[in-house]
Amino acid sequence: MESAIIIVFVMGYLAITLEHNIKLDKLIPALVMMAVCWALVALGVDNFTNWFDSSQHSLVEGFTGLVHEDKMHLVEETLLHHLGKTAEILVFLLGAMTIVEIIDYFDGFSTIKSFIHTKKKKTILWIFSALAFILSAIIDNLTATIVLISILQKIVKNRNERIWFAGLIIIAANAGGAWSPIGDVTTTMLWIGKKVTTEMLFLYLFIPSLLCMIIPSFIASFLPAFKGEIDFEEDVEDKPKSPHSARMLYLGLTAIVFVPVFKTVTHLPPYVGMMLSLAVVATFAEIYSRSKISLTDYNSTESDRAAHHSPVHASLSKIEMPSILFFLGILMAVAALESLGILFNFASTLQESVPMMGTEFQVPGAVGVSDLVVLLLGVGSAVIDNVPLVAASLGMFSQAVDNPLWHFIAFSAGTGGSMLIIGSAAGVVAMGMEKIDFFWYLKKISWLALVGFLVGSGAFMVIRTLF
Structure with a gap:
């Protein structure tokens, strides 16, 4: 039965990876493999020899001696545990996405365009x-990429010039998301999973991430594509749609940054702080929205008033629900493999079979993992989705909070995806917005991303010796 579950997972994973080839949204195979994997777990529970206790990060002793009812009760408890942990991530993302959409409702991101007046490439x-x-x-690397490419399209009119800028935006966005607990989904997973803290993320990863952005940009600045000037024309009519745009931008960004502070002070899960931030931003959004409606609107019919959409309702209708469902499916599917002890056993096998190169991330009684393994994870994230890779690592390894392993995983999974345009959400959305060719990116940008990744990794290895 374990073999059948692994086959289902591999087939689903393959369907996710080939999403663009088979023209099937990745949320569909993710949800299917989640449901089928857990169904097979429930049907074959009496045949399994191992059961993994995620809360204790160890195998359950005497599992084979339990009666069927006790085993099913354990399955239900485990399923509820993983659903709760997954829900923490999803509710957090829903709040963050809604705040970003509220900012966009007031055209807040147009404020950024006013900072750019130069013509030099x-x-x-x-x-x-x-x-x-x-x-x-x-605001996370995906949203930052969408916002900046949208602004770029208004400044750089020539597409052949613009895609070069887009390529470097992908690298910089993924680098920026790696060192922040709210900057990348995988880093957020590690943060919410209590594997890393905000303070140590900054100390370990800010400089490596900064170098991962600076080195490719520095090299690129000497390339012919960034020589000379662009044809830049100020568009006097391109003004914010709302007089509150700048105010909502600063309020929204401050509210999101407040979340790690709230968690540090209260020690509550991050989604609680995100819901508070959302409530504050939504309150101001409603106030500013009402100020645009005349008093005569309140004397009109109900249907007329309904035409004035609440900014909160409008923003909720625009959030990426397919992404939320995809995360639900993939995280719960990985949880099924973890519950059977498959990931835990794989980690033990990995320790024995992979040559230990460089410094090991090891604590007494924990599984040793070499630099090479984490670097391979970074390269792997360029080929396949980094969310399940990080989800699997959460089930494989038992190192304590803020062990360098978790920070290196956050860096590798976050920045390694830049090496291929399909390797990160930022790359995929840029590919769609600018119709960037896969092989053009591979030839022109991938080597820059690889250099940044290797330099950042080297910097991390040096920095971790200081703590």
């Missing part, structure tokens, strides 16, 4: 790289 490259690095640490 090299200067524009550095401005966008810096903005991508900073914004992705606050």
Whole structure:
């Protein structure tokens, strides 16, 4: 039965990886393999020899001696445990996505365009790289990429020039998301899973992530594509749609940054702070929205008033629900493998079979993992989705909170995806927005991303010796 579950997972994973080839949204195979894997677990529970207790991160002793009813009760408890942990991530993401959409409702991101007045390509490259690095640490790398490419399209009219900037934005956005607990889904998973803390994430990963952005941008600034100036025309009519746009931008970004502070002070799960931030931003959004409606609107019919959509309702209708369902499916499917002890046993096998190179991330009684393994995880995240890779690592390894292993995983999974345009959410969305060719990116940008990844990894290995 274990073999059948692994086959289902591999087939589902393959369908996710080939999403664009088979023209099937990745949420569908993710949900199917989640349901089928857990169904097979329930049907074959009497045939399993191991059961993994996620709360204790150890195998359950005497599992084979339990009666069927006790085993099913254990399955239900485990399923509820994993659903609760997954829900923490999903509710957190829902809150963050809604705040970003509220900012966009008031056209808040147009404020960023007002900062750019230069015509020099090299200067524009550095401005966008810096903005991508900073914004992705606050509003996540996917949203930062969408926002900046949208602004880029208004500034750089020539597409052949623009895709070069887009390529460096992808690298910078993924680098910026790695060192922030709210900057990348995989880093958020490690943070919510109590594997890393905000303070140590910054100490371990800020400099490696910064180098991962600076080195490719520095090299690129000498390439012919970034020589000279662009045809830049100020569009006097391109003004924010709302007088509150700048105010909502700063309020929304501050509210998101407040979440790690709230968690540090209260020690409550991050989604609680995110819901508080959402409530505050939504309150101001409703107030500013009402100020645009005249008093005569309140004397109109109910249907007329309904035409004035609440900014909160409008924002909720625009969030990426397919992504939320995909995360639900993939995380719960990985949880099925973890519950059977498959990932735990795989980690033990990995320790014995993979040559231990460099410094090992090891604590007494824990599984040793070499630098090579984590680097391979980074390379793997460029080929396949990094979410299940990190989800699997959470079930494989038992190192304590803030062990360097978790921080290196956060860096590798977050920045390694830049090496292929399909290797990260930021790359995929840029590919769609600018119709960037896979092989063009492989030839022109991938080597820059690889250099940044290796330099950042080297910097991490040096920095971890200081703590």
